[in-house]
Amino acid sequence: MEHLLPFPIERLLQIGMGFFWTITYILIIFKGLQDRTVGMPFASLCANLTWEAMFSFIFPLEPLQFTINMIWLTLDCIILLQFIIYFRSMFPSIRYKYAFLLGSLATAFLINLGITIEFHDMVGKYSAFGMNFMMSLLFILLALRQGTRGQSVYIGYTKWIGTFCSSILFYSLYPQSLLLFILSALTFILDVIYIIVLKHQSAKRFAFSATNMRRATR
Numbered sequence: 001m002e003h004l005l006p007f008p009i010e011r012l013l014q015i016g017m018g019f020f021w022t023i024t025y026i027l028i029i030f031k032g033l034q035d036r037t038v039g040m041p042f043a044s045l046c047a048n049l050t051w052e053a054m055f056s057f058i059f060p061l062e063p064l065q066f067t068i069n070m071i072w073l074t075l076d077c078i079i080l081l082q083f084i085i086y087f088r089s090m091f092p093s094i095r096y097k098y099a100f101l102l103g104s105l106a107t108a109f110l111i112n113l114g115i116t117i118e119f120h121d122m123v124g125k126y127s128a129f130g131m132n133f134m135m136s137l138l139f140i141l142l143a144l145r146q147g148t149r150g151q152s153v154y155i156g157y158t159k160w161i162g163t164f165c166s167s168i169l170f171y172s173l174y175p176q177s178l179l180l181f182i183l184s185a186l187t188f189i190l191d192v193i194y195i196i197v198l199k200h201q202s203a204k205r206f207a208f209s210a211t212n213m214r215r216a217t218r
Helices: 007-035 042-058 063-085 097-118 125-146 153-173 178-217
Strands: none
Touching: 007 063, 007 153, 042 063, 042 097, 042 125, 063 097, 097 125, 125 153, 125 178, 153 178
């Protein structure tokens, strides 16, 4: 099948996708440490981590993507460690922390495996774009629930750019796939909404802080 874009352009898009989503992970980690929370929705973390492990060790991809996956997997393991550290503050009603974590990871792994086998998708494109769509939606809900705690506009921008790179890349690789096109378009829109929500939440937080400062000086 002929690709829509030349190979060097596709490589640049792949590198851009890997770079900007790596920066997204790093920003999530540092913002989580700063706010003593986790900036990634738990379902997204489980899906991402198991996908990265699956397509690094069970269905390894070509060298560049393998390297990108390993970087993402390492960063997701750090975010998982943050979940373990801050678990009680995030899930106070759940008693069995490790059973909950292992059960969630096992569930995500089985779903990713099922999608891969059912759709004969040995590069993980359908599960990856489905996860990205889910992540974008959950990020919006997370920002609406906890404001900028664990979140920042920079996370929104880097995720959005990474999504843009991946969408163009996979449209070039699979122009006949309506499902990938729909997921890409919806995710792109959700990422824009996420940035808008974060800007609104940041403005609210700034206004609240300014009001408190004025009251304190009276």
